[in-house]
Amino acid sequence: DQQVKQNSPSLSVQEGRISILNCDYTNSMFDYFLWYKKYPAEGPTFLISISSIKDKNEDGRFTVFLNKSAKHLSLHIVPSQPGDSAVYFCAASFDRNFNKFYFGSGTKLNVKP
C-alpha cells in the first residue's frame, strides 16, 4: 500500500511562472517530508525538507507547504526556470525509524522557455 502519492505524473509550466507540485500521504504519523529532484541518468538530489511541526519552509525559489489536516504537501517554485525541468519526488519518514524514506512515484516537470 503506497503511503505517499503523487497523483500528477507530469506538469508543464511556462518559464517565469509558478510551478506547484503536489503530494498526498496517508499516514499521519510521518515526522519529516522531503523533496528530491532527479535529472535523467542521475540519482535523485535533495532539494528541501520540512518537519511535521512546521507548515512552511522556504529556500530561495523553493517553498514547501505542509497541511497536516489534509495530509497534503506542496512544492512551489517561483519563478520557474528551464533548468528546473526534472522529475520531482516527495518522500516521508518517521522519527522512530528515520532510516527509511517512503517515496511518491514522482512528477515530471517541464518548464518551457
Place this chain on the structure above:
Amino acid sequence: GAGVSQSPRYKVAKRGQDVALRCDPISGHVSLFWYQQALGQGPEFLTYFQNEAQLDKSGLPSDRFFAERPEGSVSTLKIQRTQQEDSAVYLCASSLEPYRANEKLFFGSGTQLSVL
C-alpha cells in the same frame, strides 16, 4: 570520490542468473542505503547499513536478495536466481552521520538491471 559511484551502469541478465551490483559511497559516509526503483515508480527502500552493520533489511523482497558492506565502505547488492520482476534501477545512497531524521541522502546514478 566526489560522489556516490555505482557499477555497472547497466546490467542485462538472463532469468536465473546471479548478479552483483556495487556501490562506492562518498568517502567517510557512515550510512549507506539501497533502494529499488521500478519503471514509473518512486524508489523503494531495500536495506540500510551503518558502517559494516546491516541495521535494517526489512525492504529486501525475498531471500534471493543479499547485501553486504564488510569493511564499512563499499557495498554489494547480490541478487540470486534473478526473475523478470527484479528488473529495476537499483539506487545506492549514503549520508555522513549515523542516520538521523532529515539527514540528506546523496544518491548514486543507479544500476539499471534488465532480466530477460
